[in-house]
Amino acid sequence: MGRLTGGDPSLLRRINSAVVLHALRAAGASGTATGGGPDDGGGCAGSASLTDLTRVTGLSRPTVEGVIDGLADSGLVVEVPAEEGGVRRQGRPARRFRFRAEAGHLLGIEIGAHRVAAILSDLDGNVLGSIVREVSEKASADERLERLRTTVADLLRRAGVARFSLRAVGVASPGVVEADGTVHLCTALPGWTGLPLGERLRRSFRCPVLVENDANTAAVAEHWKGAAAGSDDVVFVLAGLSPGAGSLIGGRLHRGFGGAAGEIGALHLLGQEAAPEEVLSTTGEPLNPLDEAQVAHVFSLARDGDARARAAVDRFVRRLVHDTAALVLALDPEVVVVGGWAAGLDGVLAPLRDELARYCLRPPQVTLSLLGEAAVTTGALRLALDHVEQELFAVDSTVTTRRASH
Incomplete structure (x- = not known):
């Protein structure tokens, strides 16, 4: 594909290339042709003419033409045939181009x-x-x-x-x-x-x-096209055997100094509380092995009315709620999204909302992941x-x- 910005090493050329390419990609994302000038008799969906690009970018026509040539050489842009009827009132059809997402x-x-x-x-x-x-x-x-x-x-x-x-x-x-x-x-x-x-x-x-x-x-996914789309301050809780969390602050992923931000599964160590294999035990002995199959069995017993299993699930939910609340109090997100295999547990959202309402000046919206396993x-x-x-x-x-x- 060559250089992504068209191959010209000059800063000005790269800036112009980025501006033109962005305009072409935006035309493709809209699925319609950018509106043409009075001499452009229509256009191909997802494409833009030189006149369009000159108007949208504010660059001169010779500059746009030069940039388009470089982008075409790089494989990122291709000229598309004019639509039938998309002909200037006088002269040749307007040249139209599109961003090659398939490049x-x-x-x-x-x-x-x-x-x-x-x-x-x-x-x-x-x-x-x-x-x-x-x-x-x-x-x-x-x-x-x-x-x-x-x-x-x-x-x-x-x-x-x-x-x-x-x-x-x-x-x-x-x-x-x-x-x-x-x-x-x-x-x-x-x-x-x-x-x-x-x-x-x-x-x-x-x-x-x-x-x-x-x-x-x-x-990141829920912010892009899931339950947190449109919100820039987000906490995602990956609810599993040892829950973890990811967070976005101002729309940017917060990793922390060493990449360990959101490791809420370790919070129980601060108070020397029961480990996960003890929380989910139905016998008084640590659950062994601590894996999803064992835990799914505990959840199944709870749904069937087993008292010890219900108590274990209640302990698990309380732990998840408290761990999540600690992170929410620190970050004050607009939205909390709960995902992971444990997100399907009945009763996860209600206690989480209740707990956050107790402590937060403005409780966040709490919702399940829209993307699920994806x-x-x-x-x-x-x-x-x-x-x-x-x-x-x-x-x-x-x-x-x-x-x-x-």
Whole structure:
């Protein structure tokens, strides 16, 4: 694809390229042609004429033409045929162009205890396919990564997409993830603590790989196209055996100094309260093994009226509520989204709303995830899309970087 901004190394050229490309992409996102001038006899949906681009960007026509040529050479822009009837009143048909979302592809990946999942999109984030494969919770790191490799290969083959067309890959993993993609700490996956996950995957994909905590990516997803769309201060609670949370402040993901923001599953240690395997026990002995199958059995017994199981579930819900309340009091979000496999528990939302109402000056809206199991992979895809958009359109950061180096 060449340089994403068209290949010209000059700052002015890159700025102009970003402005024109943004206008073309916006025309494609709207699904309609940008309104033409009086001499443009109509237009193709999702495209824009040189006259359109000159008007929208404020650039001169020769400048726009030069930028379009560079973007076409890079593969990001293509000229489209004029519509029938889309002819100037005098002279030749107006030339029209569109952003080539198919010029590259993005991948969102989830690595979990029991499954690996992937979702594929074009450069506009339009989903082209998805896949889920089971994996043993006892699988080693190498086995889990090999399972991921074959799963992704299968997805790309089904979609008819070559691996070299991937422009960025977002990856969601359990645990505390450092900025370089190393897993600092993870108790959910064997051999995962200390794993240089980002480095391993970059060797496989040979494109930018962005690794993030799974609750963080789910928060990003709900903000993008889920229950928190339209809200910039968000807490997402990934309710599981040891709950985690992701948060957005002012629309930006909050990772904390070391990537450990939102690790609410460790809050019980502050008061030396019961561990999760004790909270969910129905016998007085710690639940062993502490896995989703065992816990699902406890939930099933509770639904059937078993008194001890009901007490265990009540303890679990209280713990989840208190952990979430602590984070909400610290961040004061507008929306709290509850997701993860435990989100289907009857009675999770009501006690959470009641608890927050007791302590918060203005209790947040509390709702269940709209994306369900797709939240984590969708958020990982959004990370990849953000990275590509930064390359394509982030003129301000380009200027800031250039100024800082002088």
